[in-house]
Amino acid sequence: MLGRPLLRRRFRSAPIGRCPLDMSLAEMERVGDAFVGAAIIHSFLSPVSNKRSDGYGGSLPGRMRYPLEIAHAVRAVMPRGMPLGARITGNDWVEGGLTPDDAAAFARALKAAGVDFVCISSGGISAEARPTLVANTNVQFAEKVKREAGIVTRTVGLIAAPKQAEAIVAEGKADMVALARAMLDDPHWGWHAAHVLGVEIARPKQYQRAAPKVWVGATFRN
Ligand SMILES: Cc1cc2nc3c(=O)[nH]c(=O)nc-3n(C[C@H](O)[C@H](O)[C@H](O)COP(=O)(O)O)c2cc1C
Numbered sequence: 001m002l003g004r005p006l007l008r009r010r011f012r013s014a015p016i017g018r019c020p021l022d023m024s025l026a027e028m029e030r031v032g033d034a035f036v037g038a039a040i041i042h043s044f045l046s047p048v049s050n051k052r053s054d055g056y057g058g059s060l061p062g063r064m065r066y067p068l069e070i071a072h073a074v075r076a077v078m079p080r081g082m083p084l085g086a087r088i089t090g091n092d093w094v095e096g097g098l099t100p101d102d103a104a105a106f107a108r109a110l111k112a113a114g115v116d117f118v119c120i121s122s123g124g125i126s127a128e129a130r131p132t133l134v135a136n137t138n139v140q141f142a143e144k145v146k147r148e149a150g151i152v153t154r155t156v157g158l159i160a161a162p163k164q165a166e167a168i169v170a171e172g173k174a175d176m177v178a179l180a181r182a183m184l185d186d187p188h189w190g191w192h193a194a195h196v197l198g199v200e201i202a203r204p205k206q207y208q209r210a211a212p213k214v215w216v217g218a219t220f221r222n
Pocket of ligand 1: 087156158159182
């Protein structure tokens with residue numbers, strides 16, 4: 001679309017595996033008009049990847065500038081009642097990278113730009129990143145963002161069990177949770193979670209014969 005790839009060079013010794021080129025202002029406008037992925041937004045936000053010397057780099061306000069322009073532009077074309085969310089990084093997990101304080105400041109600015117909720121993940125910007133891979137790994141960042149930015153907050157990352165997911169929300173640490181690999185592993189995770197949590201939910205007709213209420217085999221699984 002831009003005539004040259006934005007993710008082109010590969011530096012073996014660089015802290016990031018694939019080093020993005022600086023986009024020109026015209027390219028930023030064209031990408032913003034067409035689509036923007038979370039990766040491009042974060043590459044502006046993170047001091048690990050944003051080495052620009054113009055008004056879109058440097059301090060946190062400079063690094064937030066393009067992401068916030070995108071948020072404003074998206075909000076302007078979306079229907080009022082349609083919620084707008086943003087996936088953001090809670091921590092780069094690397095020296096000199098984006099911190100949880102930065103994430104809270106960014107979430108505050110996104111809220112002011114009309115974003116309704118944020119989803120907190122972390123890591124990924126650098127091969128040097130050392131995330132702590134424990135259950136609920138990003139919940140601590142979500143809690144902080146929720147408290148300090150006052151925005152509806154979702155979190156994701158190593159959440160797999162229904163009661164684990166329920167506790168995060170019930171304890172007020174996040175307003176929502178998201179699951180990726182647990183859903184890949186079990187595409188009917190939502191139905192199974194409902195059963196574990198004692199909730200009955202409607203299934204499409206074709207699946208009703210396997211509902212726990214009518215299929216004794218469901219009890220064998222637990
Ligand atoms: C197949 C796959 C594709 C993914 N694609 C994206 C993506 O496009 N953007 C993104 O922000 N995260 C992406 N992720 C990361 C997930 O959204 C999630 O943050 C991560 O897998 C941790 O959550 P989990 O422990 O529930 O898997 C992807 C994950 C998987 C497994």
